[in-house]
Amino acid sequence: MSKNTGNAAAAVERVVTQAYAVIFGPKGAERDWDTMRAMYLPGARMTAMRPDGIEICTVERYIAGKRDFLTQNGFSESTLVNRIEIYGDMAHVWSSYSGDWIEPEGNPGRTRGINSFQLRRDEEGNWRIHSLLWQVETPDLPLPTDMDATR
Template identity: 70%
Template sequence: MERGTQEDARAIEHLVAEAYTVISGPAGEPRDWAAMRAMYWPCARMTAIRADGTESCTVEEYIATKRDFLTDRGFSESALVNRIEVFGAIAHAWSSYSGDWTEPDGTQGATRGINSFQFRRDENGEWRIHSLLWQVETPSLPLPADMEARA
């Protein structure tokens, strides 16, 4: 197998950015769920690791359970630092993120953490997300210094 090219790394970087973009937007703005479905494999899993356990779902389940929160609260999330590795038809992106939203009482909520994206090429040679695993930063689990935003 051959290692990925710079073109592969750029394609993965773009897909990571699109994954953040598709769930982000101001309150009341519908999200492009068709675009989200297209960037993930049909069998993809999305899993959050939390202090109280894990929550895992399909893309369809994610859309059904998170749609109202994302659109009603003006949720926005973006990458801080991405580390991308490509090997043949598989790739991984370790992506720290920062996000925010507005609570119903008008106060701002904020989050940071790390997303672990796994990718594979489809039959047309395009990269798609195979799975997404994430964990939110906590006081006892801060982001590593090299995953903080660079100035």
């Protein structure tokens, strides 16, 4: 751990909180995509692991692919539990989440899982996301008890 772990941990947690906030919004609300782009380092990858397969994309592909879904259905996602580890200029955050939206026919959609954020400090000393990997919870793969604040 670095000697400025407390300050660094708070800064890392702010980035993770902002990552959730930037995709959060009511139906019809456009997201702040420029803020999202600024949170990620150039070349960053986003990888979703779902029961129906794995999707890997850049931030730009994520925006292009999810923009309509997020604005047409509304989406809220929030942290359940964050575990932050820092070593020098790199950080890892295990972040369990819960999210919901409204399907076009009016039915509620829900998801939970774990986000794995890898961050590093950029040349200006700011923490930015290097990559994001997430796995969706399933009946066969429930959240671990220590990552489920609802239990």
